[in-house]
Amino acid sequence: MFSKHVTKELSAYCHGEVANDQSRQIAEHLIGCNRCRRQFEEIKLGVKLAEHLPQISAPDSLWPNLQASLAAETRTNENAARQPAPFSFKVWQPSFAGVAAGLLIVAAFAGLWLYLRESRPFWEVARLNGAPRIGSSRMEEKGRLAVGQWLETDGDSRAQIEVGSIGQVEIDPNTRVRLVETKPTEHRLELAQGKMSARIWAPPHLFFVDTPAGVAADLGCAYTLEVNDQGIGLLHVTSGWVALQLKDRESMVPAGATCATQPGIGPGTPYFDDASENFRQALAKLDFGYAVDIPDLYSPLEVVLAESRPRDTLTLWHLLARVEGNDRTRVYERAAALVPPPDGVTREGVLQLDEQMLELWKERLETTW
Amino acid sequence: MEQRPVMVEPIVDERVIEACQAGDREAFRLLFETYKDRVFSIAVYSFSGDETAASDVCQQIFLKLLTSIGQFRGDSAFTTWLYRLVVNACIDEQRKRRRFLPFGESTPMSSIAERKPEEKHYAKVEIADSVQAAIKQLRPKLRMAILLKYVEDLSYEEIASVLGCSKGTVASRLNRGHQVLARKLVHLRNEVE
Numbered sequence: 001m002f003s004k005h006v007t008k009e010l011s012a013y014c015h016g017e018v019a020n021d022q023s024r025q026i027a028e029h030l031i032g033c034n035r036c037r038r039q040f041e042e043i044k045l046g047v048k049l050a051e052h053l054p055q056i057s058a059p060d061s062l063w064p065n066l067q068a069s070l071a072a073e074t075r076t077n078e079n080a081a082r083q084p085a086p087f088s089f090k091v092w093q094p095s096f097a098g099v100a101a102g103l104l105i106v107a108a109f110a111g112l113w114l115y116l117r118e119s120r121p122f123w124e125v126a127r128l129n130g131a132p133r134i135g136s137s138r139m140e141e142k143g144r145l146a147v148g149q150w151l152e153t154d155g156d157s158r159a160q161i162e163v164g165s166i167g168q169v170e171i172d173p174n175t176r177v178r179l180v181e182t183k184p185t186e187h188r189l190e191l192a193q194g195k196m197s198a199r200i201w202a203p204p205h206l207f208f209v210d211t212p213a214g215v216a217a218d219l220g221c222a223y224t225l226e227v228n229d230q231g232i233g234l235l236h237v238t239s240g241w242v243a244l245q246l247k248d249r250e251s252m253v254p255a256g257a258t259c260a261t262q263p264g265i266g267p268g269t270p271y272f273d274d275a276s277e278n279f280r281q282a283l284a285k286l287d288f289g290y291a292v293d294i295p296d297l298y299s300p301l302e303v304v305l306a307e308s309r310p311r312d313t314l315t316l317w318h319l320l321a322r323v324e325g326n327d328r329t330r331v332y333e334r335a336a337a338l339v340p341p342p343d344g345v346t347r348e349g350v351l352q353l354d355e356q357m358l359e360l361w362k363e364r365l366e367t368t369w
Numbered sequence: 370m371e372q373r374p375v376m377v378e379p380i381v382d383e384r385v386i387e388a389c390q391a392g393d394r395e396a397f398r399l400l401f402e403t404y405k406d407r408v409f410s411i412a413v414y415s416f417s418g419d420e421t422a423a424s425d426v427c428q429q430i431f432l433k434l435l436t437s438i439g440q441f442r443g444d445s446a447f448t449t450w451l452y453r454l455v456v457n458a459c460i461d462e463q464r465k466r467r468r469f470l471p472f473g474e475s476t477p478m479s480s481i482a483e484r485k486p487e488e489k490h491y492a493k494v495e496i497a498d499s500v501q502a503a504i505k506q507l508r509p510k511l512r513m514a515i516l517l518k519y520v521e522d523l524s525y526e527e528i529a530s531v532l533g534c535s536k537g538t539v540a541s542r543l544n545r546g547h548q549v550l551a552r553k554l555v556h557l558r559n560e561v562e
Contacts (some may be wrong), residue, residue: 011543015518017525017536046547048561049554052496053504053519058409059424063401066431072431 006036010043014184016164023165030203031220039157040203044185051185121182122146124160130157150178153194163187163207167200167218180210183327191233195226204241212331214246215259223256233261236273244270251318253369262288269318272311279307283315301327305334310368313339318366321353339365403429406457409445410520414512415459417505426462430455445530452521452531456513462494463509496560503553507546514542515550 005024012018013026030037122144125134130155132139144152145161153175157182161169161177165185171177175194181187189196190210199222200207207218212231216223221240227233235244236258244251244259246266253259257269268287271280282303284290298306301323308316316335323331332350341350341361349357381403388396408430412423433454441450504512517528528539 004467008541008544011547012540014547015525015543017540043544043547043549045555045558046549046551049463049496049503049550049557050519050547052493052561053414054410054497054501055406055520056410056413057425058405059420060403062409062427063398065424066401066428069428069432070435092531217500235495326404347423 007039010036010040011047013040014043014047016184017362020165024201027166027202029334031201037203047185105190120171123163123182124178125151125162125339126160127287128158128160128170130154130173132159145179147179147182150176152176163189163198163252166202166206167198169199170197172196191225191227193225197224198222199239211261213242213263213265214249214267217243217245219243219252223253230267231263235259235261235267254314254366257314257369260284260287269315271315275309275312275315276307278303279315281310282307301330305330308334308338309348310338313365314369317358320350335365336349339368376462381447383443384440386438389435390441397435400434404451405431407521408451411452411455411513411516412459414501414504414520415463415509416517418501422462426458428461430458433458446527448523449523449530450479452517452523452527453533454549456517456531459513460509498555499557500550504551506553511542511549515546516537518543539551 006013006029006030009018009022009026013023016023018026028313043141060096074308104196123217123239125132125143125145126138126139127139127143130142130153132151134143134151135148137150139159150160151171153171153173154322155173158173159171161171162295163169166187169177169189172195177194178190178192179188186210187206188210192212194227196209198207198209198218200218200220202218204219205217209216209225211225211227211233213227214237216225221237221242222236223239223242224236225233225235230263233244235242235253237253237255239257242253242265244253244261246261249266251259251261251267251270253270255271256274258270259267261267265288266314269283271283282298282300286300293363294318301319303314304319314336316331316338319331320328320335328351332347336347342364345357346363350361381400385396385399389400405427409423409427412426413420414432416422416426434451437454441447504515507515513532514528517523517531523531525536525539525543529536532539
């Protein structure tokens with residue numbers, strides 16, 4: 001771990017003004033250092049605010065005024081010295097001047113268009129297998145994915161994307177991704193269909209993946225994300241944390257856990273991969289109403305509660321805000337029996353979804369996740 | 370006052386500069402059109418929204434540019450040379466004005482926002498107004514670093530060259546500028562994220 005504090009380098013880091021190695025060291029430090037991370041959040045906000053600073057158009061009167069000043073200066077110089085001014089206007093033939101001005105303007109716009117096209121931010125892409133496509137072109141060994149462009153793989157091809165200096169994303173076969181945004185304060189990819197694996201060594205909330213059923217926000221982690229042809233997503237986290245969100249519904253998914261997400265509904269309740277089959281089936285019915293193989297005698301919630309272990313308080317903690325009335329009370333009682341809430345967290349507070357108490361209890365529960 | 374997103378227009382190349390040095394009026398017009406908004410923006414922000422002062426100083430800058438462009442030898446990038454001219458002109462003009470104005474007297478930046486009240490409905494404009502007002506309150510050294518970064522889109526090296534300081538100093542001024550902006554406008558966090 002890079003032990004020296006990095007507060008002085010944070011603006012340069014946000015602007016991509018540090019070397020790749022240093023950028024990685026800073027990112028690693030930020031993951032582990034609360035003090036620097038707080039500063040980073042502040043600097044990042046300052047950067048985002050400053051990005052709203054508009055350029056202001058000069059008034060139309062500026063050029064005529066300038067011409068008048070130049071003419072006056074030229075006259076003064078001529079009268080004083082009877083010699084040519086350092087910069088004197090030549091006699092212009094209107095038709096020639098008009099044509100020349102027109103050509104210059106056309107050339108200027110063509111140059112500007114070409115420049116903007118070429119200067120769009122991009123990510124480096126490497127071909128791993130087969131023939132991935134960027135836009136309408138087949139990729140060579142290396143390629144560039146510019147903002148707005150799609151990268152597509154067929155059944156035989158795979159590719160790897162360098163996410164600036166903060167991570168890598170591997171694109172599996174039959175996948176479509178688009179680079180939505182890449183700037184120091186936000187890198188965003190859209191996964192329309194297929195599967196991708198991401199490894200990100202940046203501070204939280206810098207890398208996002210949009211899917212038809214929610215946004216995956218990286219919290220310093222490694223994960224895989226799949227989207228099927230109906231837009232249903234499945235997130236599996238292998239290291240760190242990922243937040244999966246659609247509107248107000250959010251699931252926090254730690255390493256070793258999985259979370260499904262559906263268009264129009266949003267993220268389901270996260271669960272650990274080693275939870276029992278009955279537990280997972282009942283949760284799928286509870287979240288999305290899937291027809292599953294559990295005895296009609298029991299409600300899905302009863303199965304989830306009965307099958308839960310201390311580690312499954314991850315699921316129960318999320319369920320607290322997603323069920324109501326008596327069901328919430330039952331979830332609370334089961335979770336409290338597995339891992340009692342710490343001092344300062346009351347039954348009434350939790351049942352009323354007091355945010356501070358829920359966070360305090362979560363900190364205790366996390367020791368089992 | 371018309372505002373638009375920052376856009377880089379790299380249409381002035383060596384040929385245009387050489388043409389300007391040879392006294393080609395159309396080339397100078399092209400150079401003027403390319404840089405007028407960026408130069409004007411720096412001037413407006415430097416004079417806390419006073420457009421008249423900004424127009425005056427812009428005129429001086431382009432006159433100076435015209436008469437001294439023959440001295441440009443290409444030792445640095447043209448933009449670096451130009452922005453040095455801009456920064457020095459703004460500092461000189463501020464010094465002159467300080468002799469005649471009571472301390473702190475200037476046209477409030479909010480006057481820019483007041484010119485188009487209908488645009489107030491748009492959140493982006495409101496954020497931009499707030500940022501402009503906060504920029505006005507920055508110390509001049511911090512403000513100029515922020516302007517060169519966000520209005521002119523210069524790299525740290527270019528800013529260092531324009532301001533005649535080290536890259537580390539640029540980083541430090543930007544860091545401080547970002548912190549001040551974030552602390553003054555923390556209530557806009559949800560709007561910009």
